[in-house]
Amino acid sequence: MTRFLVSLLRPYHLRLVLSIVLASLTTLAQISLFAVAGYLISASALHPMSVLLLFVPIIGVRFFGISRSVLRYAERLMTHDVTFRILARQRVWLYDRIEPRTTRLAFTMGHGRLVNAVTHDVDLLQYIIIRVITPIASSLVTVIAVFFFLAHFSQTIAWTTITLQVIAGVFIPVMTHYLGKKPTKRMLDTRERFYAQWEDALVGMKEIQAYGQESAILQKLSQEEDNLIQEHNKIAQIDSLAVAAVPWFSQVAMLLVTVLAASLVVQGHLKGVYLAVIAFVSLSSFEALTGLPQAFLQLGAIKTALTHLQTIASTKKDLSDHLETTPSSISRHTLAVRNVTVTYDTTLAPAVRHVSFDLPMGKKLAIVGETGSGKSTLLSCLVRLIDYTEGSITLDGQFLTQLAVDDVRKQFSVLTQDSHLFHTTVEDNIRLGNPAAPLSEVIDAARKARIAQCIEQLDLGYDSLTGEFGAQLSFGEQRRLALARTLLKDAPILVLDEPTRGFDALLEQQFYETLPSITQGRSLLLITHRLLFMQDMDEILVMQHGEIVERGTHAILLKENGLYARMVRLEQEQLTFDLPKEAISGTLSMW
């Protein structure tokens, strides 16, 4: 945790030191202003012979008056500059930690907590310099400087002041921190829950309204906010006490110091002119401590935020670091999967078990099976989103684990089931498949995916924005846009996971009719549960509970009369439901 902080701050240590120096000088200039002003009026009260004797203190008050403002301005700019530098660095740091762990984090944390960690925790940590480091360091410098100044006049006064300063600056903040620890943690947890409920209410609005749950959800939100307020009030109570306590101690210090100094003056141990000076120094030196209670209170929240980030950083990566990177020499694009097993979580059954197949260049392979049979997990292994636990996958005889991840991904054009549409233009969303592609190729890909016509109908055509989650397009249109993106990427192996999900029957038919031209000169791995266009496949793997239970061509599998044949028959029976005999007589001969 501290290592993370150090690594975050190290590149900026010079700016940080400068910030602390500026902050200390600002407070010292303020103290000096009042010390000199006190000296000025005291010396004047003794009716000096000439005003010229007061020349130095008169210059002094002006000098400290101006320098305080200038120093403060410089200090604020410096601390904010470092803060924003760190903020950018922090986002990148976090992204670099999340990127190799996407699958596992989504599995263990859920997306809401992830996003919350990113927004709230990062926002909180960015203030660590302004609110925590600079106030603590600069007050330390000030307190020591004031101590030596006062000790010059009287040890007793110096010790009295520093004792009260330690109470106000250390004891109270530590107490505040200790008392605020539990409420702060509870407050942050409640806040997180509240945030999640808000997101739920917005994203799930359709269901909430359809089932008339508005008042129930509103009540739930209201209740959670009450909880949040309650926790917040507890912290505020402590906070307000601290805010009131520091001035109390500073005034008491000033009172004690004045009385002590006055007795010294009466006894003749101290020159009378310094009486007001000492009172002013003691009083204004407490200004340096005002930021401390807040700083300590922040520590609790910062610690929690750091723990969240720590959890993210220490989560196991999706891919283990590979030992050596063979320079890629993939020319034949031959994929061989041998006895692969994937166990995602040791407490769960393997998602994929002992799967083997070959995909030489140009082969068309289909993997069919019901939901949860492990088809998509297998795909994630191939494109190196996750590791496989046992077995081996090779490309041209080279182990996937020993190739650079990007070299592997270069081999595949993939359409995943949850392909995300970004909040940007239609064109940029498609171009993600090949950032260097000219517009003509983008349009060509859109045509092949049967979405070009729909895009042209949009007001801004290819410049139209796709809303968050691509909300301005229907589900089928979103899928086709994602398909266009996949087709734009000119990789040797095409992998399509349920490409026609959300298509109507006509579109689906048209798509499969153009599939041969799309796959020309490429290998195809088709993951689907639609069994109608299987005749064109060179091999079909039937998966069930993570295992391949049958394999072969469409004709052979039908002859074997196993699970595949049963699935086909069920689909076929469905077709004949309620249909006149003559309409289906021709169809049956197809099977």
Add this chain to the structure above:
Amino acid sequence: MQRKLSAMVRQTPWLFSLTIVSGTTSMVILFWQMKVIAAFVQSAFLGRQIVGLRFVILFSVIAITLRAMLSFAQEKSAVTMAAGIKKMLREDVVTHIFSLGHSFVQSEQVGELLTTCFEGVEQIETYIARYLPQLFLSILAPIALLAFLFFIDPISGFILFITAPLLVFFMILIGKTTASRAEREWKTLSLLSAHFYDVLQGLQTLKVFSQSKRQSRQIEEVGEAYRIATMKTLRLAFLSAFVLELTSTLGTAVVAVFLALRLIDGHISFADALTVLLVTPEFYLPFRLLGTQFHAGQTGVIAAKRLFTILNRPLKTAIDPSQKVSPPFETTRSTPFSITFADVSFAYPDQQKGLHHLNFSIAPGESLAIIGPSGAGKSTLLDLLVGLLTPTEGTILLQGIPIQNISVAWLRQQVAYVAQNPHVFYGSVLDNIRIAYPKATLEDIVRACKKAHIHDTIVAMSDGYDTILSKGGTNLSGGQRQRLALARAFLHRGSLVVLDEPTSSLDVQTELLLEQNLRDLMKEKMVIFAAHRMGTVMCAPLVMVLEQGHIKEYGAQTTLANHFGLYQQLLFAYRGIST
């Protein structure tokens, strides 16, 4: 804008005035406290004797403690006031968003909306609970102090009196120039977090296209651009604070010099001079505090603007969920009713899509499948039926009564609805299904889940029906989410079930099982659904073919299958026959 925010303050007048009164009183006490100390110092310094030590200590300690108590009260009342305002604002905004309906949420970025409702509201809180009271205090407290100062030293009082308006003038001048910049900055900030959110959502997609590494640099570039832009604003914004502090420190210096000159001439007593010097920083303190909060105040106003653009959006139909449930016609829960679309049209703002002059009716108890290409308007039609949207033209009649004359609450009791991408709420499986019928017993829910073929999956989960589902249902597959939503429909007690693509994420075997249950459901209730899958479509006795917002074909399943047309074509296509 400011008026609206001030109106909110008026709802908690007691707390607001407490803040101001305690701040002003504190200032008066301070004056007397310093006067007593100054007299004590004078006698020690010039008279070389300690006078009234016990009184000085007693008076000072009481004054100091009283001020601490006032400060505590002030702080507490500010926080309490803030909490109340925040809650009120959030409730207002969420109620309004609910009334605007899901089509509004769909047209916005959820990330940005959340930022507005969360960070935005906090910023408004800072404005109301911190900035506004400070604004009043910075006028009242110095005036109170000045009144006493004029009494003991008019010249110093005059110097302070002159510098105060200067402070205010500079603050307004510089504040105005930074306002528009701050507005831009707020926009960048929420865009920044929306960008980051979007990138995180699509990480897997980025990876597959080998673009994820590049994003890291882009985030850095965006952050760096933000830093440069913000620093520009801050250089100006801090300038206002600089001028404020400069005026106050130089004011102090001038006061000190003038005091010194008059002390030499003996025009003022040392005690009075010391009193003035001791209270001078306190005179400027409220202005300085206001200065530090000025920027926060600006951000609050901008956040409020964004919030009020949401709140000011006109509501098409005010939906009051607490409305009385009065059945519009003689019916029991399970008695079906006829549905008639009379010349119904619907147009989305600035979109060509929509529905055009739909005319059809369904007899009580009949079930209908709607089929058509993507974007034909199937979901829109269903949303109209459920009352999530209101027709722009024409009327929908239930049992002959226009839908707008029927209480929404009653309609909601009658209609169960399964969305295309069902939302899974953060909470237990039980709670997730129960939203369809909150009074359902566990047995009811289990029965519904068995019908939706999700029971076995639920039982296999770590805590069965009490398993907490992560937000968005990330621990469920698409098919499981859909079946969970179907369980809601099975649980619902109404007479009409509306399903939007109920089987699009299911595999053939599950689909077949579900289709059997769908048929059973159709025997009990009216079911109206949109589907891409012919297998599902063929379950319904009535079929509607929708294309580009027009009804192309409408009639009984068998009639359409025998008739040359789009539906027959779709049937053939599904079976792999080219026509």
